[in-house]
Amino acid sequence: MEQGKDRSLVSKVMDGLVSGIVEEKYGAILPPQDVLSKEFDVSRTVMREALSMLLARHMLDVRPKVGTRIRSMRDWRMIDEDVVNWRFRAKPDPLFMRDVIEFRMLIEPRAAAQAAARASVADVAAIREAFDLFKGLAPGDTGYASANELLHTRIVHASGNQFFQQMAAIIRGALQATQPMLAEKAGAWEISVQTHERLVSAIERRDPKDAEAAALALIELAADEISREFAVEVPSRH
Structure with missing residues (x-):
């Protein structure tokens, strides 16, 4: 039951992060994980999982001394149905x-x-x-x-x-x-x-x-x- 709750939270956080990305809320670099965890009121574990899901969809890129960079929407994995829906959400x-x-x-x-x-x-x-x-x-x-x-x-x-x-x-x-x-x-x-x-x-x-x-x-x-x-x-x- 707890795992199901965590998966639901991860999905909710992913959706919120994507909304912020397509609305250009964050600029080119996402805030640190601890800041995002507080913003979404979730544990660092949940936030880390949500970010890893977006990384797997080629939406983010982690670079040393730079942080988590938001990739161009042209790089997003469009064959993924979630990514498709998110991409079409942008202007x-x-x-x-x-x-x-x-x-x-x-x-x-x-x-x-x-x-x-x-x-x-x-x-x-x-x-x-x-x-x-x-x-x-x-x-x-x-x-x-x-x-x-x-x-x-x-x-x-x-x-x-x-x-x-x-x-x-x-x-x-x-x-x-x-x-x-x-x-x-x-x-x-x-x-x-x-x-x-x-x-x-x-x-x-x-x-x-x-x-x-x-x-x-x-x-x-x-x-x-x-x-x-x-x-x-x-x-x-x-």
């Missing part, structure tokens, strides 16, 4: 958003094509169920973001590719980052629903080529808004 910058779109263009269209070719009957039914939930909601409605993420996650899962499946957290984070921009664009929701319908129908028809094209069209909607919002050049299929 987005143009290059990060460009990288998000490039990642999605590499992974999601291929995952959609593989879902059309490999998905089980149960997988296809789950994708349709998620889409039916998604299309009944509008941006701003409670549950809209979750429904959108669920639909994309199920498509990636149905690809059958274990590496794609482990990257679903990055896709969910990318959707969270781009959804507010799309919500403000007139007509974007209607286009999004229509294109998602095309994607889901292509998977149901076992049409990998059309599924890939529909997934890419969805990403290009987000790419256009990112280009406009951040004045950064984003990749194109053309």
